[in-house]
Amino acid sequence: MSTLTYLKNFIKDRNVASITPSSMAMVKRVCEKIDFSKDNVIVEYGPGNGVFTRYILDHSTKGSRIISIELNANFVKDLGLIRDERLHVYHDSAENVGRILKTFDIVQVDYVLSGIPFSFIKKKQKDAILSTTSSVLRPGGKFLAYQTSNHLKQPLEKHFPLVSMKYEIRNLPPMCLYEASTMASVVTNGIAHKS
Numbered sequence: 001m002s003t004l005t006y007l008k009n010f011i012k013d014r015n016v017a018s019i020t021p022s023s024m025a026m027v028k029r030v031c032e033k034i035d036f037s038k039d040n041v042i043v044e045y046g047p048g049n050g051v052f053t054r055y056i057l058d059h060s061t062k063g064s065r066i067i068s069i070e071l072n073a074n075f076v077k078d079l080g081l082i083r084d085e086r087l088h089v090y091h092d093s094a095e096n097v098g099r100i101l102k103t104f105d106i107v108q109v110d111y112v113l114s115g116i117p118f119s120f121i122k123k124k125q126k127d128a129i130l131s132t133t134s135s136v137l138r139p140g141g142k143f144l145a146y147q148t149s150n151h152l153k154q155p156l157e158k159h160f161p162l163v164s165m166k167y168e169i170r171n172l173p174p175m176c177l178y179e180a181s182t183m184a185s186v187v188t189n190g191i192a193h194k195s
């Protein structure tokens, strides 16, 4: 999909929230946080035209699974052109992630990536998405979100014990990159504890 087609989606649908896909520099910086050496279950909210999706597929093991949830029907159609049996694309909203994972019998995932514009989402729905996201991540799992401003730090801190934020200027517009982690479990004497 060209930048022009992306722009047309932006004009018709305010949830697209960006005039152009994320830059490769930003995609790489966000994905640095993913351990691609092992099989992962990765959920993606708002894949758009699939700039992150393709990068993740290119770097993931054969046994990994990527579940991409996208609200815009045009993007869903384009994502359908990616032929890869590890990828499952859903035309749905991020808040329904729990229901979608149930169809795979998946209880917990390793990473959730998100480009959805949380600043456009009402507080109640935002809290519902963040709470569900935290509950579907395995202990030590990461929620990696990118936003145009630093508004998401406080809401994230309500749902995740560890939250950090960095800036990425090699993108149009520059982005705030958030990393929110769930508690890792530590095994001592065969007993699992939360660290």
Ligand SMILES: C[S@@+](CC[C@H](N)C(=O)[O-])C[C@H]1O[C@@H](n2cnc3c(N)ncnc32)[C@H](O)[C@@H]1O
Pocket: 015, 016, 017, 018, 020, 021, 022, 045, 046, 047, 048, 049, 050, 051, 052, 069, 070, 071, 072, 075, 092, 093, 094, 095, 115, 116, 117
């Ligand atoms: C800023 S774009 C990011 C697109 C792509 N990930 C990228 O980095 O270029 C936001 C995307 O989130 C999608 N979106 C917005 N709200 C959503 C929601 N509640 N659930 C799923 N996707 C959503 C939009 O349709 C759009 O594709």
